[in-house]
Amino acid sequence: MDIAENIKRFKEELGNKVELVAVSKTKPIADLQEAYDVGQRIFGENRPQEMQEKAEALPKDIEWHMVGHLQSNKVKYIAPFVSMIHSIDKLSTLKEINKRAKQNERTIKVLLQMHIAEEESKFGMDEEKLTSFLESEKLKNFENIKIVGMMGMATFTDDMDKVRSEFKKLKQIFDQTKANYFNDDPNFSILSMGMSGDYQIGIEEGSNMVRIGSQIFGARN
Numbered sequence: 001m002d003i004a005e006n007i008k009r010f011k012e013e014l015g016n017k018v019e020l021v022a023v024s025k026t027k028p029i030a031d032l033q034e035a036y037d038v039g040q041r042i043f044g045e046n047r048p049q050e051m052q053e054k055a056e057a058l059p060k061d062i063e064w065h066m067v068g069h070l071q072s073n074k075v076k077y078i079a080p081f082v083s084m085i086h087s088i089d090k091l092s093t094l095k096e097i098n099k100r101a102k103q104n105e106r107t108i109k110v111l112l113q114m115h116i117a118e119e120e121s122k123f124g125m126d127e128e129k130l131t132s133f134l135e136s137e138k139l140k141n142f143e144n145i146k147i148v149g150m151m152g153m154a155t156f157t158d159d160m161d162k163v164r165s166e167f168k169k170l171k172q173i174f175d176q177t178k179a180n181y182f183n184d185d186p187n188f189s190i191l192s193m194g195m196s197g198d199y200q201i202g203i204e205e206g207s208n209m210v211r212i213g214s215q216i217f218g219a220r221n
């Protein structure tokens with residue numbers, strides 16, 4: 001894999017309307033440095049301790065995005081530096097993030113993760129859960145977090161019509177949520193939708209942030 005070439009190719013393809021999160025989980029620090037050296041500044045990881053180690057070793061102007069499920073007891077490892085957490089699906093996690101962000105005198109941006117795939121997955125909210133989440137009084141107390149949009153993963157399948165219809169659904173939910181709850185909040189603007197195998201469909205369906213791992217860094221073991 002020529003990581004530098006891959007980053008340049010993606011930057012050119014995505015232009016300035018779609019943000020690139022380089023998903024570097026399991027990859028060594030040298031690989032991230034190579035991407036950094038050609039201008040990549042947003043990196044995605046899914047394990048708090050791994051992210052913490054990499055953040056300590058790499059330049060401080062990197063924006064770290066937590067893309068995987070986050071357990072409350074691990075928030076403390078990343079709260080001092082993490083820029084965005086893509087995987088919020090319950091209030092209890094958000095409460096802990098708010099508390100740790102406050103201790104660090106920071107604001108942490110978060111995305112609400114929706115469950116749109118057919119696969120059984122413990123993670124992500126359905127529409128009913130989303131409504132009760134958004135209407136909870138507790139949300140107003142979270143002064144050190146900023147809800148900036150939504151994330152979702154399509155079913156892992158070769159059936160691209162299915163992937164497309166799941167992304168369409170997520171875009172609809174995003175638009176409705178924006179209209180009903182964040183109409184006068186310009187921060188709510190990010191739709192994180194699409195990975196190596198389906199990012200083109202994600203963009204066609206309205207994504208403005210893609211999370212690309214294997215197409216940049218090669219397959220993971």
Ligand SMILES: *Cc1c(COP(=O)(O)O)cnc(C)c1O
Pocket residue numbers: 023025046067068195196197211212213214215
């Ligand atoms: C690993 C991962 C990615 C990147 O996957 P690729 O298929 O390698 O691009 C994107 N999003 C999430 C949530 C991930 O866990």
